[in-house]
Amino acid sequence: MLPLLTRRAALLATGAFALAGSAGALTLSSQAGERKFVLVILRGAMDGLAAAAPYGDTHYLAARGKLALAGPGETNGVLPLTEGFGLHPNLAFLHSAWTSGALAIVPACASPYRERSHFDAQDVLETGASAVFGASDGWLGRALNAMPPELKRDAVAISGALPLVLRGSASATSWAPSFAPSASDDTLNRLMDLYAGDDVLGPALASAIETSAIASGSGMDGAEGKGRRAGPGAYKGLAEAASRLLSAEGGPAAAVLSFDGWDTHANQGAANGQLALRLAGLDAALRALKEGLGKTWSNTVVAVVTEFGRTVSENGTGGTDHGTGSTAFLLGGAVSGGKFAGDWPGLAPKALFEGRDLRPATDIRSLFMSVLQDHWGLDRAALGKRVFPDAGGVVAIPGLVRT
Amino acid sequence: MTATLMASIAVNRFGLGARPGELGAAGADPKAWLARQLKDKASFAVKPGTLPTTRAAALALGTYLDAIKDKRSGAGKLSPEAQEDAVLKPLKPLRDILMAEIEARTLRALTTETSFAERLVLFWSNHFTVSAGKAVSLPFAGVFEREVIRAGMTGTFADLLVASTRHPGMLLYLDQAQSIGPNSVAGKRRDKGLNENLAREILELQTLGAQGGYTQADVTEFAKALTGWSLAGARTRKLVPTAEPGDFVFIDRFHEPGARTVMGKRYAEKDEAQGEAILRDLAGHPSTAQRLALKLARHFISDEPPAAAVEALAKSYRASGGHLPSVHDTLISLEAAWQPEARKFKSPNEFFLSALRLAGLPKIEMKGLVAAYGLLGQVPYQAPSPEGWPDDAASWAGPDAVIKRIEWAQAYSERLGSKLRPEDMARGALGPALSARTAQSIARAEGAAQGLTLALMSPEFQRR
Numbered sequence: 128m129l130p131l132l133t134r135r136a137a138l139l140a141t142g143a144f145a146l147a148g149s150a151g152a153l154t155l156s157s158q159a160g161e162r163k164f165v166l167v168i169l170r171g172a173m174d175g176l177a178a179a180a181p182y183g184d185t186h187y188l189a190a191r192g193k194l195a196l197a198g199p200g201e202t203n204g205v206l207p208l209t210e211g212f213g214l215h216p217n218l219a220f221l222h223s224a225w226t227s228g229a230l231a232i233v234p235a236c237a238s239p240y241r242e243r244s245h246f247d248a249q250d251v252l253e254t255g256a257s258a259v260f261g262a263s264d265g266w267l268g269r270a271l272n273a274m275p276p277e278l279k280r281d282a283v284a285i286s287g288a289l290p291l292v293l294r295g296s297a298s299a300t301s302w303a304p305s306f307a308p309s310a311s312d313d314t315l316n317r318l319m320d321l322y323a324g325d326d327v328l329g330p331a332l333a334s335a336i337e338t339s340a341i342a343s344g345s346g347m348d349g350a351e352g353k354g355r356r357a358g359p360g361a362y363k364g365l366a367e368a369a370s371r372l373l374s375a376e377g378g379p380a381a382a383v384l385s386f387d388g389w390d391t392h393a394n395q396g397a398a399n400g401q402l403a404l405r406l407a408g409l410d411a412a413l414r415a416l417k418e419g420l421g422k423t424w425s426n427t428v429v430a431v432v433t434e435f436g437r438t439v440s441e442n443g444t445g446g447t448d449h450g451t452g453s454t455a456f457l458l459g460g461a462v463s464g465g466k467f468a469g470d471w472p473g474l475a476p477k478a479l480f481e482g483r484d485l486r487p488a489t490d491i492r493s494l495f496m497s498v499l500q501d502h503w504g505l506d507r508a509a510l511g512k513r514v515f516p517d518a519g520g521v522v523a524i525p526g527l528v529r530t
Numbered sequence: 531m532t533a534t535l536m537a538s539i540a541v542n543r544f545g546l547g548a549r550p551g552e553l554g555a556a557g558a559d560p561k562a563w564l565a566r567q568l569k570d571k572a573s574f575a576v577k578p579g580t581l582p583t584t585r586a587a588a589l590a591l592g593t594y595l596d597a598i599k600d601k602r603s604g605a606g607k608l609s610p611e612a613q614e615d616a617v618l619k620p621l622k623p624l625r626d627i628l629m630a631e632i633e634a635r636t637l638r639a640l641t642t643e644t645s646f647a648e649r650l651v652l653f654w655s656n657h658f659t660v661s662a663g664k665a666v667s668l669p670f671a672g673v674f675e676r677e678v679i680r681a682g683m684t685g686t687f688a689d690l691l692v693a694s695t696r697h698p699g700m701l702l703y704l705d706q707a708q709s710i711g712p713n714s715v716a717g718k719r720r721d722k723g724l725n726e727n728l729a730r731e732i733l734e735l736q737t738l739g740a741q742g743g744y745t746q747a748d749v750t751e752f753a754k755a756l757t758g759w760s761l762a763g764a765r766t767r768k769l770v771p772t773a774e775p776g777d778f779v780f781i782d783r784f785h786e787p788g789a790r791t792v793m794g795k796r797y798a799e800k801d802e803a804q805g806e807a808i809l810r811d812l813a814g815h816p817s818t819a820q821r822l823a824l825k826l827a828r829h830f831i832s833d834e835p836p837a838a839a840v841e842a843l844a845k846s847y848r849a850s851g852g853h854l855p856s857v858h859d860t861l862i863s864l865e866a867a868w869q870p871e872a873r874k875f876k877s878p879n880e881f882f883l884s885a886l887r888l889a890g891l892p893k894i895e896m897k898g899l900v901a902a903y904g905l906l907g908q909v910p911y912q913a914p915s916p917e918g919w920p921d922d923a924a925s926w927a928g929p930d931a932v933i934k935r936i937e938w939a940q941a942y943s944e945r946l947g948s949k950l951r952p953e954d955m956a957r958g959a960l961g962p963a964l965s966a967r968t969a970q971s972i973a974r975a976e977g978a979a980q981g982l983t984l985a986l987m988s989p990e991f992q993r994r
Binding site: 171289313333 | 705708722725730734735907920923924925926927928929930932933968980983984987988989992
């Protein structure tokens with residue numbers, strides 16, 4: 128492959144595509160422009176009660192049964208937090224982040240969606256709307272568009288397709304490890320000509336050329352031998368790819384990672400088992416992200432979210448069914464952590480949503496608002512008008528980001 | 531519209547892309563060419579050859595489950611990678627089944643002369659997703675398609691839904707096989723119970739749709755009605771001694787006793803008749819007609835199909851009692867389906883198959899087949915969720931996906947050799963739909979391989 132800049136410069140010279148904001152941002156050294164945001168979506172509905180276990184809740188053992196984790200200090204026990212909570216024993220990196228003040232936990236949150244379809248719930252989580260199909264683009268895409276033009280406002284998704292949360296932004300792109308030989312620059316230029324006037328293929332190819340420049344510049348093609356493997360073993364490779372793209376000079380302001388496989392209807396397990404395996408994979412990925420980002424970590428906020436929680440009680444097949452409230456993590460060097468955010472409704476039978484699920488106490492959009500407002504400096508009016516137009520009285524959670 | 535343009539639409543939009551000479555074969559009367567494929571069972575059937583039956587798949591799964599039983603304990607000490615490897619070896623025979631299924635389906639798609647029928651199989655197989663992404667459903671994904679989907683294409687949707695729900699692939703993929711009514715004989719004795727996954731996905735994805743008007747109470751009631759629907763396996767065979775592995779069995783000891791109420795209707799039936807009655811009512815519900823009509827129109831016309839086309843399909847569904855050949859025949863009659871401009875962006879699978887058909891390849895190298903599907907982002911039988919593969923340009927035309935298509939197209943074109951005549955190949959596949967601009971770009975290419983890459987990646991070949 129030709130040096131990236133050659134290809135990119137040639138394409139820019141033809142005027143075949145325009146990169147909103149990105150070219151200008153390279154010359155900017157404003158601190159706000161270097162503030163990175165990583166959104167990690169755990170698709171399939173992660174059991175928040177297993178990730179951050181409320182072992183001190185008087186109803187915990189009764190409600191969770193065989194899914195309950197042992198207390199801190201016991202064999203396979205939780206890693207102690209405060210207020211009667213403990214992290215799953217496989218989340219050692221997250222625990223070290225908590226101890227160093229780089230992890231905040233929202234113990235009972237959800238999007239406004241109150242049904243139990245994965246697909247509709249992910250739609251609401253990603254559009255940021257109040258109801259299913261409330262918007263056709265994503266809240267992060269809209270947020271990037273609302274950023275002041277002098278700041279970096281581009282993003283990359285580590286996946287083949289662009290996730291809904293980034294749709295609507297002209298400067299969002301997607302990237303995934305590849306094993307095929309690169310297409311020749313000449314062929315790409317001819318295709319760019321052929322795609323003039325094609326509003327699907329034209330922008331997609333232009334964006335891909337731009338992104339592959341950064342990724343291949345750091346030697347990523349072919350280096351991710353395990354990156355395409357499905358399952359929790361793959362999370363780490365994807366996180367490493369994100370860290371390299373983000374920390375590259377002129378790298379994007381945001382990255383979106385999707386980790387699949389959290390729909391644990393059967394044999395979920397407790398300290399060991401299906402879910403424990405995924406949590407270990409998640410922990411390894413987040414550790415790799417921090418290590419890969421190097422000093423950029425101190426300017427980074429990572430939000431780890433899922434579309435909804437799972438039933439508090441075990442179902443008939445050793446797993447859990449679709450629920451409502453779950454846990455969200457806010458992690459990173461720019462996070463003011465070591466604390467919980469939002470209320471804890473408790474596990475008393477009467478406190479549960481519809482008698483079966485953790486009742487959400489926090490609208491997950493308030494967490495996103497904290498990042499956009501306090502980390503990226505979007506003003507409240509722009510947030511309300513352009514990013515979350517139907518969020519009603521939802522406001523940012525104060526004090527989660529070092530400003 | 532000229533007959534040749536209609537032939538191009540019939541073969542490319544309704545079919546899997548033209549093979550050399552196929553435009554001519556469809557050309558005399560393209561609509562009749564399509565309609566002929568619908569009512570004949572032979573259009574849909576495949577010879578299983580050495581591929582496993584449902585029973586053989588069930589036996590293979592049993593062997594696998596026995597092999598990993600011992601390895602489960604202590605697995606928590608291993609790294610995620612090591613744990614994956616610990617189950618890889620016993621998984622190999624199951625994966626071999628999957629590879630054979632992928633090969634067989636690909637060969638079928640490349641050689642079939644009834645490619646509209648094949649497209650319908652792929653559409654309905656995706657609607658009733660049994661993904662090989664889970665070990666327990668892995669060996670059944672292919673046989674489910676053969677024995678349920680293909681066999682059901684000349685009947686009604688209700689029969690297809692019932693057959694799908696009874697098949698081990700579906701029962702295992704969506705966790706139904708061990709769902710136990712809390713007040714059943716088994717439920718009262720053991721610490722096991724209800725699993726509502728299959729009931730929910732039938733309501734949400736296979737029939738009414740998420741906006742179709744059901745509640746959580748309907749999900750739970752339906753799940754209770756389905757308790758007892760299982761398959762003959764190591765444990766359940768003791769309960770139903772006459773059954774062979776892989777047979778559908780109704781296990782009375784698992785079934786929640788009593789009448790159920792779903793969508794406002796009371797079902798007092800006993801045994802499996804209760805679940806089947808609910809399934810048949812769901813198939814006949816107007817929300818189901820509407821949802822299936824929209825999915826079909828979206829698949830064959832455009833991401834945002836015209837309301838009139840959707841309504842025509844829904845009406846046909848209601849009027850025919852969900853008779854699939856009738857609904858598919860209505861699809862052929864829709865004016866919106868014959869607009870000259872191709873508006874559907876091909877899925878990776880459609881792109882891959884049409885590119886191979888364009889060259890008229892009599893056979894393919896199986897080595898690397900799955901890698902190619904993987905590179906393009908859609909390995910057969912491995913849909914990421916029960917919702918199946920997405921069906922819109924926004925999901926398939928991302929920047930990375932487009933560059934992967936180019937990379938694959940280039941490698942494929944180079945492998946085909948230098949004696950190609952790419953412009954003739956493109957015209958043979960697209961007919962009058964090949965634009966002057968693309969033809970000129972192909973003609974000006976620096977070589978035959980680049981010319982074919984440009985043809986395959988042209989806006990008109992990327993769509994159908």
